Amino acid sequence: xxxxxxxxxxxxxxxxxxxxxxxxxxxxxxxxxxxxxxxxxxxxxxxxxxxxxxxxxxxxxxxxxxxxxxxxxxxxxxxxxxxxxxxxxxxxxxxxxxxxxxxxxxxxxxxxxxxxxxxxxxxxxxxxxxxxxxxxxxxxxxxxxxxxxxxxxxxxxxxxxxxxxxxxxxxxxxxxxxxxxxxxxxxxxxxxxxxxxxxxxxxxxxxxxxxxxxxxxxxxxxxxxxxxxxxxxxxxxxxxxxxxxxxxxxxxxxxxxxxxxxxxxxxxxxxxxxxxxxxxxxxxxxxxxxxxxxxxxxxxxxxxxxxxxxxxxxxxxxxxxxxxxxxxxxxxxxxxxxxxxxxxxxxxxxxxxxxxxxxxxxxxxxxxxxxxxxxxxxxxxxxxxxxxxxxxxxxxxxxxxxxxxxxxxxxxxxxxxxxxxxxxxxxxxxxxxxxxxxxxxxxxxxxxxxxxxxxxxxxxxxxxxxxxxxxxxxxxxxxxxxxxxxxxxxxxxxxxxxxxxxxxxx
Amino acid sequence: xxxxxxxxxxxxxxxxxxxxxxxxxxxxxxxxxxxxxxxxxxxxxxxxxxxxxxxxxxxxxxxxxxxxxxxxxxxxxxxxxxxxxxxxxxxxxxxxxxxxxxxxxxxxxxxxxxxxxxxxxxxxxxxxxxxxxxxxxxxxxxxxxxxxxxxxxxxxxxxxxxxxxxxxxxxxxxxxxxxxxxxx
Numbered sequence: 126x127x128x129x130x131x132x133x134x135x136x137x138x139x140x141x142x143x144x145x146x147x148x149x150x151x152x153x154x155x156x157x158x159x160x161x162x163x164x165x166x167x168x169x170x171x172x173x174x175x176x177x178x179x180x181x182x183x184x185x186x187x188x189x190x191x192x193x194x195x196x197x198x199x200x201x202x203x204x205x206x207x208x209x210x211x212x213x214x215x216x217x218x219x220x221x222x223x224x225x226x227x228x229x230x231x232x233x234x235x236x237x238x239x240x241x242x243x244x245x246x247x248x249x250x251x252x253x254x255x256x257x258x259x260x261x262x263x264x265x266x267x268x269x270x271x272x273x274x275x276x277x278x279x280x281x282x283x284x285x286x287x288x289x290x291x292x293x294x295x296x297x298x299x300x301x302x303x304x305x306x307x308x309x310x311x312x313x314x315x316x317x318x319x320x321x322x323x324x325x326x327x328x329x330x331x332x333x334x335x336x337x338x339x340x341x342x343x344x345x346x347x348x349x350x351x352x353x354x355x356x357x358x359x360x361x362x363x364x365x366x367x368x369x370x371x372x373x374x375x376x377x378x379x380x381x382x383x384x385x386x387x388x389x390x391x392x393x394x395x396x397x398x399x400x401x402x403x404x405x406x407x408x409x410x411x412x413x414x415x416x417x418x419x420x421x422x423x424x425x426x427x428x429x430x431x432x433x434x435x436x437x438x439x440x441x442x443x444x445x446x447x448x449x450x451x452x453x454x455x456x457x458x459x460x461x462x463x464x465x466x467x468x469x470x471x472x473x474x475x476x477x478x479x480x481x482x483x484x485x486x487x488x489x490x491x492x493x494x495x496x497x498x499x500x501x502x503x504x505x506x507x508x509x510x511x512x513x514x515x516x517x518x519x520x521x522x523x524x525x526x527x528x529x530x531x532x533x534x535x536x537x538x539x540x541x542x543x544x545x546x547x548x549x550x551x552x553x554x555x556x557x558x559x560x561x562x563x564x565x566x567x568x569x570x571x572x573x574x575x576x577x578x579x580x581x582x583x584x585x586x587x588x589x590x591x592x593x594x595x596x597x598x599x600x601x602x603x604x605x606x607x608x609x610x611x612x613x614x615x616x617x618x619x620x621x622x623x624x625x626x627x628x629x630x631x
Numbered sequence: 632x633x634x635x636x637x638x639x640x641x642x643x644x645x646x647x648x649x650x651x652x653x654x655x656x657x658x659x660x661x662x663x664x665x666x667x668x669x670x671x672x673x674x675x676x677x678x679x680x681x682x683x684x685x686x687x688x689x690x691x692x693x694x695x696x697x698x699x700x701x702x703x704x705x706x707x708x709x710x711x712x713x714x715x716x717x718x719x720x721x722x723x724x725x726x727x728x729x730x731x732x733x734x735x736x737x738x739x740x741x742x743x744x745x746x747x748x749x750x751x752x753x754x755x756x757x758x759x760x761x762x763x764x765x766x767x768x769x770x771x772x773x774x775x776x777x778x779x780x781x782x783x784x785x786x787x788x789x790x791x792x793x794x795x796x797x798x799x800x801x802x803x804x805x806x807x808x809x810x811x812x813x814x815x
Contacts, residue, residue, distance in 0.1 A: 570783030
C-alpha cells in the first residue's frame with residue numbers, strides 16, 4: 126500500500142505546468158505570429174503582444190507555487206489562485222470521473238491534464254494542469270477506493286493500456302477491449318463525417334481576421350490570367366479546377382482530421398465502467414460508469430449506411446445530493462462501429478437498454494395525412510418567393526418542391542415509430558439520417574403528453590419521456606402523432622412502470 | 632372543457648374544497664387562484680397600456696408618426712389594450728377551469744392548458760425535492776406555489792401554482808416524506 130501521509134500533505138502540481146500555461150497563451154499568438162512574419166507585415170499588434178510573454182511566465186510561475194492539492198479522509202482539497210486565493214473542497218464520494226487529456230508534449234514529459242468530474246455542473250469540477258502520470262495513478266487509487274464502488278480501480282495510464290488490454294488484470298477488475306478502430310476505420314469515419322468542412326470554415330475565419338482575403342483574390346486573378354494564356358478559357362476554368370482541388374483537399378483533410386483526433390481509438394470495459402482512449406495529437410482518456418448512462422442513441426446518415434456503419438452516443442448523468450443542478454454529459458461513445466458488431470457492443474455498453482430487433486409500432490393512421498399536408502404547405506410557401514422571378518419559375522419550383530417534400534413526408538412517417546420493451550422504451554425517426562434512441566424504465570424521470578390544437582382536431586397526442594441526461598441537441602424520445610387513446614395508455618403504462626422502479630444516482 | 636381525464640365532467644368543486652388527501656382524485660386549484668392571477672394580469676395590462684400611451688404621445692407630439700402610420704399605430708395600440716383587458720378578465724378563470732391535479736402513491740399528475748393541452752406525470756420515486764413558495768400577492772390570498780424538482784432535464788422543475796397553502800405543505804410532506812432507497 127502506498128504511504129498514507131504522502132498524499133495527505135499538500136502537493137504541488139508538476140513543475141512543467143508553468144510551461145504548459147505559458148505555452149497556452151503562446152499558442153494563441155503563434156499561428157497569427159507565424160503568418161505575420163511570413164507575409165512580412167511588421168505593424169501588427171501580435172508582434173507587440175508577444176513581448177508580454179515574459180511577465181506572463183513570471184505570473185504563471187507564481188501561480189504554480191500557490192496551487193496545491195491534497196486528499197483528506199473524505200475530501201479533495203484544492204487551493205489555487207495567484208491573487209485571489211480560493212479553496213475548493215470536493216467530497217471524494219462525489220467524484221465520478223477522472224479524465225485525462227494529453228497532447229504530444231504532455232506525453233513526452235509523462236504528464237497529463239487531469240479533469241475531475243462530479244455531479245454538479247456540466248463543466249469539470251476541477252482541472253489540474255498538469256500532473257505527473259504516476260501521481261495520477263495514486264490519485265485514482267486514493268479517490269476511488271474510498272467507500273465509492275464505481276469500480277475504476279488501478280486502471281493504468283495510457284502507457285499501461287496495451288498491457289492491461291491483453292487481459293492482465295491491472296487491479297481488482299478485469300479489462301476487456303470492446304472495440305479498437307484501426308486507421309482504415311478512422312478513414313471511413315473521416316469520409317462519413319466530413320469534418321474538413323468545419324476546418325475550412327475556421328480557416329476562412331482566420332484569413333478574414335488577418336485581412337488576407339484581398340491577397341487571396343489577387344492570387345486567384347493571377348491564376349486566372351495564367352489559364353487565359355494557356356487555354357483561353359480564363360476564370361471559369363480556374364475556378365472549376367480550384368473547386369475540384371478544394372473538394373479533394375477537404376476530403377483528405379477530413380480523413381486526416383478523423384485519424385488524428387480518434388487515433389488508436391479503444392473502448393475498454395473495466396469492471397462496471399467504460400474507458401475510452403483516443404487521439405494522436407491530443408490524447409483523451411475518459412471513463413464512463415455504465416450505470417450513469419441514461420440514454421443510448423444510434424445515428425446513421427446516408428453515408429453511414431453506404432459503409433454499413435453506425436455511430437453510438439450516450440447521455441450520461443450522475444450525481445449525489447445536489448439536485449438543483451442536474452449535470453449533463455453528452456458524449457459520443459463509439460464514433461463508428463460495424464453494423465454486425467453493433468449488437469454485441471450495445472450489450473456491453475448498457476445491457477438494460479434495448480435498441481435492436483424491436484417490435485416497432487407505427488404512428489396514428491392519420492399521421493401521414495397530416496404530415497403530407499404540412500409538407501404541401503411548406504412547399505407552396507417556399508415556392509412563393511420565386512414569383513419575383515417569373516410566374517412559371519414559381520410553378521416549376523412548386524412542382525419540384527411538392528414532389529420532394531411529399532416524398533419526404535411519406536418516408537418520414539414510415540421511418541417513425543416507437544417500441545416498448547420489457548425494460549424500457551425506444552423511439553426511431555429520420556429519413557436521411559436515421560436515429561434510434563432508447564432508455565430503460567428505471568431511468569425515466571417525467572412523462573409528458575401534449576396536444577396542440579391540431580392534435581385535438583385529429584384526436585392525436587404526443588408523448589415525451591424525460592431522462593436525466595437529455596441534452597438539447599440530442600435525439601429525444603418524443604413520439605408525435607399518436608392516437609389519443611394510445612398516447613394516454615402509453616403514458617399510464619410508463620408511469621406505472623416508472624413508479625415501480627427506483628431511480629438511483631450512482 | 633378541461634376536466635377529469637376520461638370523463639367529460641370537470642372535477643367536482645366539492646372535492647376541491649375539502650382538505651387535500653393523497654387519494655388520487657382530481658382536484659382543482661384553490662378558487663383564490665383567480666383573483667391572484669387577475670391582479671397580476673391587470674398590473675401587466677396597466678404597465679403595457681401606459682407604455683403604449685407614452686410611446687404614442689411622444690411619437691405624435693415629436694412628429695415621428697404622421698398620417699397613415701399614426702392612425703395605424705393608434706389603432707394597433709387600442710386593439711392591443713382591448714385584447715389585454717379582455718384576457719385579464721377571462722384568462723384566469725379559463726385557466727382555473729382547465730388546470731387539475733391528482734396526487735397519489737403513483738405520483739403527481741397535472742393537467743393544464745386551454746388550447747394546448749398538456750399532462751405531466753411525476754412518479755413519486757422521481758421527486759428529488761420540493762419547494763413551497765408564496766409571493767406577496769399569493770400570501771394575501773392564502774395560496775402557494777409548489778415546485779417539484781426531478782432529475783430530468785426538460786422537466787427538471789414542475790410548477791403548480793394556486794394551491795391552498797396548507798394543501799401545498801401537505802403535498803410536499805407526502806412527496807418527500809417517505810424514505811426511498813435512492814440516496815447517494
